[in-house]
Amino acid sequence: MHENDGQNSRPSPNGSGRIRDVAREAGVSTATVSRTFNRPDSVKHQTLERVFEAARKLNYIPDSAARAMGSKVSRRIGVLIPTIDDSIFTRFIGALQQRLSKDRYTLLVGVYDFDPEYEANELHSLIESGVDGVVLCGARRSNDLYELLQGRNIPFVNASIYSPESPYPSVGPDFRSAAKELTRYLLDFGHRKIGFIDLASDTNDRAALRLAGIVDALEPECLSLPNERHIERPLSFEDGRIGLRTLLEYTPDLTAVICGNDVFAIGALFEAKDLDISVPGELSIVGFDNLELSAQISPGLTTVNFPTAEMGARVAEKLLMTLMGKPTPHAIHIETNLIIRGSSGPYRGLSR
Amino acid sequence: MHENDGQNSRPSPNGSGRIRDVAREAGVSTATVSRTFNRPDSVKHQTLERVFEAARKLNYIPDSAARAMGSKVSRRIGVLIPTIDDSIFTRFIGALQQRLSKDRYTLLVGVYDFDPEYEANELHSLIESGVDGVVLCGARRSNDLYELLQGRNIPFVNASIYSPESPYPSVGPDFRSAAKELTRYLLDFGHRKIGFIDLASDTNDRAALRLAGIVDALEPECLSLPNERHIERPLSFEDGRIGLRTLLEYTPDLTAVICGNDVFAIGALFEAKDLDISVPGELSIVGFDNLELSAQISPGLTTVNFPTAEMGARVAEKLLMTLMGKPTPHAIHIETNLIIRGSSGPYRGLSR
DNA sequence: GATTATTATGTAAACGGTTACATTATGGTG
DNA sequence: CACCATAATGTAACCGTTTACATAATAATC
Numbered sequence: 001m002h003e004n005d006g007q008n009s010r011p012s013p014n015g016s017g018r019i020r021d022v023a024r025e026a027g028v029s030t031a032t033v034s035r036t037f038n039r040p041d042s043v044k045h046q047t048l049e050r051v052f053e054a055a056r057k058l059n060y061i062p063d064s065a066a067r068a069m070g071s072k073v074s075r076r077i078g079v080l081i082p083t084i085d086d087s088i089f090t091r092f093i094g095a096l097q098q099r100l101s102k103d104r105y106t107l108l109v110g111v112y113d114f115d116p117e118y119e120a121n122e123l124h125s126l127i128e129s130g131v132d133g134v135v136l137c138g139a140r141r142s143n144d145l146y147e148l149l150q151g152r153n154i155p156f157v158n159a160s161i162y163s164p165e166s167p168y169p170s171v172g173p174d175f176r177s178a179a180k181e182l183t184r185y186l187l188d189f190g191h192r193k194i195g196f197i198d199l200a201s202d203t204n205d206r207a208a209l210r211l212a213g214i215v216d217a218l219e220p221e222c223l224s225l226p227n228e229r230h231i232e233r234p235l236s237f238e239d240g241r242i243g244l245r246t247l248l249e250y251t252p253d254l255t256a257v258i259c260g261n262d263v264f265a266i267g268a269l270f271e272a273k274d275l276d277i278s279v280p281g282e283l284s285i286v287g288f289d290n291l292e293l294s295a296q297i298s299p300g301l302t303t304v305n306f307p308t309a310e311m312g313a314r315v316a317e318k319l320l321m322t323l324m325g326k327p328t329p330h331a332i333h334i335e336t337n338l339i340i341r342g343s344s345g346p347y348r349g350l351s352r
Numbered sequence: 353m354h355e356n357d358g359q360n361s362r363p364s365p366n367g368s369g370r371i372r373d374v375a376r377e378a379g380v381s382t383a384t385v386s387r388t389f390n391r392p393d394s395v396k397h398q399t400l401e402r403v404f405e406a407a408r409k410l411n412y413i414p415d416s417a418a419r420a421m422g423s424k425v426s427r428r429i430g431v432l433i434p435t436i437d438d439s440i441f442t443r444f445i446g447a448l449q450q451r452l453s454k455d456r457y458t459l460l461v462g463v464y465d466f467d468p469e470y471e472a473n474e475l476h477s478l479i480e481s482g483v484d485g486v487v488l489c490g491a492r493r494s495n496d497l498y499e500l501l502q503g504r505n506i507p508f509v510n511a512s513i514y515s516p517e518s519p520y521p522s523v524g525p526d527f528r529s530a531a532k533e534l535t536r537y538l539l540d541f542g543h544r545k546i547g548f549i550d551l552a553s554d555t556n557d558r559a560a561l562r563l564a565g566i567v568d569a570l571e572p573e574c575l576s577l578p579n580e581r582h583i584e585r586p587l588s589f590e591d592g593r594i595g596l597r598t599l600l601e602y603t604p605d606l607t608a609v610i611c612g613n614d615v616f617a618i619g620a621l622f623e624a625k626d627l628d629i630s631v632p633g634e635l636s637i638v639g640f641d642n643l644e645l646s647a648q649i650s651p652g653l654t655t656v657n658f659p660t661a662e663m664g665a666r667v668a669e670k671l672l673m674t675l676m677g678k679p680t681p682h683a684i685h686i687e688t689n690l691i692i693r694g695s696s697g698p699y700r701g702l703s704r
Numbered sequence: 705g706a707t708t709a710t711t712a713t714g715t716a717a718a719c720g721g722t723t724a725c726a727t728t729a730t731g732g733t734g
Numbered sequence: 735c736a737c738c739a740t741a742a743t744g745t746a747a748c749c750g751t752t753t754a755c756a757t758a759a760t761a762a763t764c
Contacts, residue, residue, distance in 0.1 A: 418750035
């Protein structure tokens, strides 16, 4: 009864009405074709085969825009990252992607260059693309953005930060504790004049937390972090070099530098080499993140391992749960651990 | 005459029928709202204002899926890159993105890990997302993919390769000539035992071209590149190290290594340092790409500068032209240039 | 001021799927 | 075998825009 009527069965002139073509070819209705792809177990085995065969024959690729329209769901997740030039973030989105694709979700990436205004733009653009959920980095951002998401009922997760006290869900490390631990490690080596290079802490809460953690460790020793020993720079190897030079300018007897991430730290390491400062003999340099490069370089970089791949998987899972209406922990802690390599050691006196 | 009728003017329960809400609020038809955003000069100034005001008030964000459905155009471009872990590609997509956004196009990125099968999957997924155009890397891929694109009339550009003789449009450097020039540079220093580390040349035409270029330079000198001096590895610093170790195992009197990209080269540089081989005294190491890191490291890496940011802009422009139906050159050449730094020099004899 | 060209807006039919609901086939029971 | 529960499929409305075409407003011309 459902066979081709033979008179209008050309597979559409150039690609229009496409699910209909498959339906006609297989001799079923469009609803059945749709079900075949979306809920195969609700379709009789034999019909399934016919539809698959027809789809294959016609080279059918469903139109996700139409799907999104029809179903009110796009199966797309958006993620906003501050930069794509730090492999810590590419690892993260790689892991996100991988986990999401298992549930047939697709990832849309927006990059905002650490600029809150771009971040807002990119979020709008993600929403325009119809994402079902959003992943953000950190928690510090304009209230407007949170309201935008909540107003549209778009679930989201703040990644890269662990903030149980925040009203918003989060998955990430406790940078404050990690920074404290790292600083303690340096203090135990006898370092007293410690410098700090990081991103701008006013727009970046991770940087602010690292700063707080350092102060946490310094205070019991009656030490502090004066302004001239706290440098904020944009992110690049070169800025790590600049950071170190600036620190040394004001504090020539500096004995240790904490860098908010390994990019700065590696830059500082290069600069130390060029300045003929022996590491760790005269200067200890430590970082955050544990990039692949940090293990390769020599001396190896002492750093705080930040398992962003694991974080990506956890974030994805949390978001997927939320999308399925299942409850999830409000804040998930990602463990970091101190990795000690050759770039740090006891203070051994200056040769400068 | 078009004012609210007052009885069903609630701004939609939770976000449905949205362009209608703006239309109602502004007292115009949905067509006018649509025109307001898409061809503002076809709308009377005063109406424009009213619509913008209404849109702002209702926090209107158009639904791009619906737009795509209605207009048959998504204003999305897809790009397929082999990896996101090499900053040469992040620079590239950054530049692409930037140029495309000027024309209000959005970029969708797919990563295929140098695996042709993934590449096919990702291309399907891009098409499913309704991209208006596609950017690929290199030209060597299954015919099916080309047919898929052509069958659907989706314009595309092969980036990272300059192939005027290919039937497909391309924008990129001439790796063969560049490799030849780089090799000549080493030969002129007296190097005769040269090793080569690169990606797998069977699936990667850029690697194949670099290989060909090296051979081009060696042949006139009656030299060749025996198998044991040609290593193919996946892409990572560690694989650069492995590559160098393997080369030295079979050819202990190696005097120079050409790496297909700077990641390998930097890995090799690290390995040389760990093996106490002086660079460039005992061994010259050169690469391709000119990463930020290659200038920072010491010794600085001699390499072939590959302006991927420029390439991104050119690729974007070519694709945009094509989308507007304007003719473009079939193949565009991106200039590379040799950057000489400290990692290469005359052969000065072994201490091994 | 009637007529015509031009500009601004409205009307309604697509676009390609999904899905609630209706209908038909299938299989199990007494 | 009539009856009913269940499984499989079909019908058609709907999602939020765009756009061809129709119509209304405005400007230009005589």
